[in-house]
Amino acid sequence: MKPIVSKEIEDYASAHSAMESEVCRLIREETYRTQEAPQMLVGPLEAAFLKVMIQALRARRVLEIGTFTGYSALAMAEALPDEGKIITCEVDRDAASMAHTFWDRSPHGKKIEVRIGPALETLTTLAGPFDVIFIDADKINYVAYYRRGLELLSPQGVILIDNVLWSGEVLKTGSQDPSTGAIQELNRTVVSDPRVTAVLLTLRDGLFMITRKPGS
Numbered sequence: 190m191k192p193i194v195s196k197e198i199e200d201y202a203s204a205h206s207a208m209e210s211e212v213c214r215l216i217r218e219e220t221y222r223t224q225e226a227p228q229m230l231v232g233p234l235e236a237a238f239l240k241v242m243i244q245a246l247r248a249r250r251v252l253e254i255g256t257f258t259g260y261s262a263l264a265m266a267e268a269l270p271d272e273g274k275i276i277t278c279e280v281d282r283d284a285a286s287m288a289h290t291f292w293d294r295s296p297h298g299k300k301i302e303v304r305i306g307p308a309l310e311t312l313t314t315l316a317g318p319f320d321v322i323f324i325d326a327d328k329i330n331y332v333a334y335y336r337r338g339l340e341l342l343s344p345q346g347v348i349l350i351d352n353v354l355w356s357g358e359v360l361k362t363g364s365q366d367p368s369t370g371a372i373q374e375l376n377r378t379v380v381s382d383p384r385v386t387a388v389l390l391t392l393r394d395g396l397f398m399i400t401r402k403p404g405s
């Protein structure tokens with residue numbers, strides 16, 4: 190992942206944002222030690238943003254698409270009240286099982302329930318409403334996740350979609366890369382959807398923040 194914002198600025202922003210918990214730090218370190226693509230986890234700055242969103246919305250029910258080793262799920266769980274709940278979808282059993290070993294070490298882990306399988310299938314089995322929906326899985330299905338996410342979203346809820354700048358690749362017209370094409374399509378779909386108000390934030394690799402317009 191090519192940084193959109195310089196490392197110095199990102200480090201400064203992280204140092205002035207909500208601190209990473211001890212268990213999240215352990216997940217991050219173990220993920221970087223053992224996984225091929227550790228940069229897939231959101232990291233401390235974006236995790237702080239997720240926490241602020243959850244608390245600002247007084248969220249109770251959260252849906253995550255893309256668990257990986259459980260870093261963002263735990264960060265969000267830490268921001269939820271005791272009765273709060275996160276359902277997180279993951280296709281890779283090994284990643285989910287590593288996530289569990291860390292969640293079990295945190296008092297907030299009990300708020301997380303992982304659903305194993307292709308997320309598009311899992312989403313057909315879920316009932317809303319969710320207050321926050323965080324989409325961070327295979328880019329090819331981003332438009333489908335967004336469409337289903339909107340059906341599952343509470344009226345005041347927020348959908349957050351990660352990697353929507355894709356290291357700046359979204360600027361390339363006519364790109365042959367399927368993930369780039371899928372993200373470009375998602376970005377066009379969201380900005381032209383009359384039901385929502387959205388802002389594409391230049392946070393880390395690009396984060397879409399989307400909410401329903403009143404009455405839609």
Ligand SMILES: C[S@@+](CC[C@H](N)C(=O)[O-])C[C@H]1O[C@@H](n2cnc3c(N)ncnc32)[C@H](O)[C@@H]1O
Nearest residue numbers: 229230231255257260261279280307308326327
């Ligand atoms: C970017 S990582 C998620 C990172 C995580 N949100 C974090 O920040 O800690 C994306 C994850 O989505 C999972 N994934 C990919 N395709 C999927 C699918 N069709 N259904 C469910 N999960 C999928 C991958 O196995 C991977 O673990």
